[in-house]
Amino acid sequence: MNTRTITPNLIQLTRLHFVNAYLIREDDGFTLVDTMLGRSADGVIAAANSAGAPIRRIALTHGHGDHVGSLDALKERFGDEVEVLMPELDARIHAGESVVDGKLPGSWPTVRTVPDVRLAAGNRVGSLEVVPTPGHSPGHVSFLDVRDRSVIAGDVFTAYGRVAVTNHFYWRFPLAAMATWDRDRDLESARALAQLDPSLLAVGHGPVTRSPRAAMEQAIERGSRS
Ligand SMILES: [Zn+2]
Numbered sequence: 001m002n003t004r005t006i007t008p009n010l011i012q013l014t015r016l017h018f019v020n021a022y023l024i025r026e027d028d029g030f031t032l033v034d035t036m037l038g039r040s041a042d043g044v045i046a047a048a049n050s051a052g053a054p055i056r057r058i059a060l061t062h063g064h065g066d067h068v069g070s071l072d073a074l075k076e077r078f079g080d081e082v083e084v085l086m087p088e089l090d091a092r093i094h095a096g097e098s099v100v101d102g103k104l105p106g107s108w109p110t111v112r113t114v115p116d117v118r119l120a121a122g123n124r125v126g127s128l129e130v131v132p133t134p135g136h137s138p139g140h141v142s143f144l145d146v147r148d149r150s151v152i153a154g155d156v157f158t159a160y161g162r163v164a165v166t167n168h169f170y171w172r173f174p175l176a177a178m179a180t181w182d183r184d185r186d187l188e189s190a191r192a193l194a195q196l197d198p199s200l201l202a203v204g205h206g207p208v209t210r211s212p213r214a215a216m217e218q219a220i221e222r223g224s225r226s
Pocket of ligand 1: 136
């Protein structure tokens with residue numbers, strides 16, 4: 001597990017060079033955003049321990065396997081000590097409901113953990129405000145840290161080589177576009193995030209981008225021509 005302190009409130013965790021999760025510092029401990037692939041629980045817990053605080057909440061950007069992969073293992077360790085929060089529609093998909101027509105792309109592994117909270121627009125998770133960003137998955141959400149306007153955008157964007165919207169194929173990380181459910185909505189969500197004028201863009205796959213507005217606008221421009 002690779003651990004990078006991005007700001008005093010934000011730690012990026014990276015595994016296998018391609019999948020990220022984030023520890024967000026709050027007064028009572030950490031919110032973990034996303035859980036990476038399976039077998040990441042030990043590394044995540046060690047990272048929180050060495051950063052000096054317990055994990056209090058697990059908030060998911062969306063239900064794909066490389067984001068919920070270690071949710072059950074972490075829940076088994078922590079039990080009721082952690083609150084689990086998942087976007088409404090993706091939680092319903094994991095509960096076995098069919099919420100969209102046709103086949104859902106991406107990996108939707110079986111998850112035993114039932115979220116305590118189904119996230120909706122405007123909800124707060126500590127200092128994070130829930131921003132609905134559907135498209136990559138039906139319920140996908142992003143998180144805006146109201147303290148410094150950093151944004152955790154899950155898989156709306158990737159950031160390998162350059163910032164890219166996941167509505168179209170980009171050779172540096174083609175998996176993301178292949179897993180995207182609704183490309184038009186995904187692009188709309190990318191626009192909504194750029195409009196927040198974030199101070200920093202943190203994504204599920206790729207490095208953090210500081211002062212990302214121009215890179216996001218260029219990515220949206222390329223995405224709208226694709
Ligand atoms: Zn995804």
